[in-house]
Amino acid sequence: MNRKAPVKRARAKQKRLSADDRRSEFVIKATELFAEEGFGGGTRALARKLGVTQPLLYRYFPSKDDLIKEVYRKVYLEPLEIGWEKVLADRSRPLRIRLQEFYEVYTDAIFNRKWLRIYLYSGLKGLDINRWYVGMVKDKILTRILRECRHDAGLAMQSRPSAAELELAWVFHGGIFYYGVRKYIYEAPVLEDKARMISDALDIFLAGFERMAESATDRRRAPIKIVG
Amino acid sequence: MNRKAPVKRARAKQKRLSADDRRSEFVIKATELFAEEGFGGGTRALARKLGVTQPLLYRYFPSKDDLIKEVYRKVYLEPLEIGWEKVLADRSRPLRIRLQEFYEVYTDAIFNRKWLRIYLYSGLKGLDINRWYVGMVKDKILTRILRECRHDAGLAMQSRPSAAELELAWVFHGGIFYYGVRKYIYEAPVLEDKARMISDALDIFLAGFERMAESATDRRRAPIKIVG
DNA sequence: ATCTCTGGTGATCGATCGATAAACTGCGCC
DNA sequence: GGCGCAGTTTATCGATCGATCACCAGAGAT
Structure with a gap:
């Protein structure tokens, strides 16, 4: 098997975002996901919503719990604005x-x-x-x-x-x-x-x-x- | 290795219940568990609450979902009595x-x-x-x-x-x-x-x-x- | 053109999940 | 007192979970 074939990546879109944008996108989509599925919603499902892979989440948040905390903060503080x-x-x-x-x-x-x-x-x-x-x-x-x-x-x-x-x-x-x-x-x-x-x-x-x-x-x- | 040693079972209590009793005990404890943990609560944790092993659940309910349905029925119908x-x-x-x-x-x-x-x-x-x-x-x-x-x-x-x-x-x-x-x-x-x-x-x-x-x-x- | 920094991926680990199959054990019955 | 069935356990499977690691690739600086 030719395992070295330079598979020309047919990725739908190479979405290369700035760190801040990606981070807030994670929080936004996580809010939607957790709203529907509860906080038991999976990190893989979340990544799918963003069109990225699951390990990427851990570039921006140390753990799922930290992501959840950000979701809390955003949701609870929003109506206070x-x-x-x-x-x-x-x-x-x-x-x-x-x-x-x-x-x-x-x-x-x-x-x-x-x-x-x-x-x-x-x-x-x-x-x-x-x-x-x-x-x-x-x-x-x-x-x-x-x-x-x-x-x-x-x-x-x-x-x-x-x-x-x-x-x-x-x-x-x-x-x-x-x-x-x-x-x-x-x-x-x-x-x-x-x-x-x-x-x-x-x-x-x-x-x-x-x-x-x-x-x-x-x-x-x-x-x-x-x-x- | 003597794998045939008749390990005198030091079980806390051999709780041998009738089918009906065991079944309703499952529903009762499941209600408590799911009330605290949500319906994501595990079948192993439920079995632990009963002092039995997890596969026993499946002698009484075809699936976890069926158990959950019984919990619904009981909870929703109780106040109507x-x-x-x-x-x-x-x-x-x-x-x-x-x-x-x-x-x-x-x-x-x-x-x-x-x-x-x-x-x-x-x-x-x-x-x-x-x-x-x-x-x-x-x-x-x-x-x-x-x-x-x-x-x-x-x-x-x-x-x-x-x-x-x-x-x-x-x-x-x-x-x-x-x-x-x-x-x-x-x-x-x-x-x-x-x-x-x-x-x-x-x-x-x-x-x-x-x-x-x-x-x-x-x-x-x-x-x-x-x-x- | 190449170097480099960083956003992003692929592969994988250990834990835990619901569920199944087979073996075992205690109680009632003849 | 031994037979048989019903209640229970041990062992295990495949899927999925959160998390980690090594590696890849693309944009900007030189």
Whole structure:
């Protein structure tokens, strides 16, 4: 056998990229792959998506875990790039409008198959970054929303929201989040008008907050008991 | 080499079980394993949990996939065994009480690490059984709740709830569901009093439903589009 | 034209995966 | 008390996984 034949390489395309480009291409395609297959997705499948061979991955990342960490970083930090802090805090505009705009922008950022699946997969792994993100939502979004609500209702300011208030905000926030899960994870039919969904959810949240604020001032809430 | 030495077996315990017992033990332990590791969890790790060897699995299940299917069946069908249909429909009791009791019982059934994790893992796989469950929640729970709400508010009965109403119910339901996810998946601190959380969520849902019902009587809403 | 640096490949290793076949062992039955 | 079957193990296969190594090739500098 002539093993020395200079096999004229019929490679589809010799894709010679700069190190930075190749590296970020790895992260992008890895995000897509892991979003679909979970983090158990293979490095060979990933290389195939790039049109390169598998060992090349290890020129850019010491291990698969390091690649995964980069995927986390990118996914979790992406939605934070929108400056929604100011949207919520800008008291020159009506609270209702601010909340509506914030949730429209926020859900625009995270309601897509890729983000939601990576988020759920990493949540199931119980990673620190996931806990950090949940804490961030609590501190930077829900606490801020509650502060604005209290201000809007003319209530006394307090450094930290009560546990019940916070839970109210979480249930509201979670309800909206679950809309994205139903649409992009379960692929179930949903009310197509997302803005309308947010608007309706806001209606009942704000009404509920006012009710709770009122009842908290005059009478103590009677505990609910269920017998049966 | 004396390869025929009758090695007196020092097995910890010869656990000789009946076929039925062994089989259900496989399903139980597989549920625990897959809940923690995902369905990528290995058959050897599963066997180790049972204190048996790995090939034994294949005496009871043709393949790992068949075992997984049994896990699905068990997990998805378990919460259905409570007869919550009657709890919701029993009009001799106040609606508010019925809803409170239903959600307390329902969440007692599904708010645990095992159930929620299996549910999320299988949801990410996009299986038919998951779609079936979501459809079941819609038809058997949310639609029924809305029907009872309409009846309670003295509104005209309609065979199927409007898309906006359904979405309202979904956001409410999802908000409660997300409480379980936060507690058992993210292991984040939550308001410990689950009944109180349900009660508060119900307050704002019912108030929101009434508001929507009122506004629907005087002015017409724009038509809503549903997309699969 | 050649040297060199670096992006990229081919071959392969050890571990682990799901699955199979054959041997063994303990319990119930006659 | 020995037979037989059902429950279990030992050994092993082929595929696939992440990772490593030596080598190749193409673009820019000289």
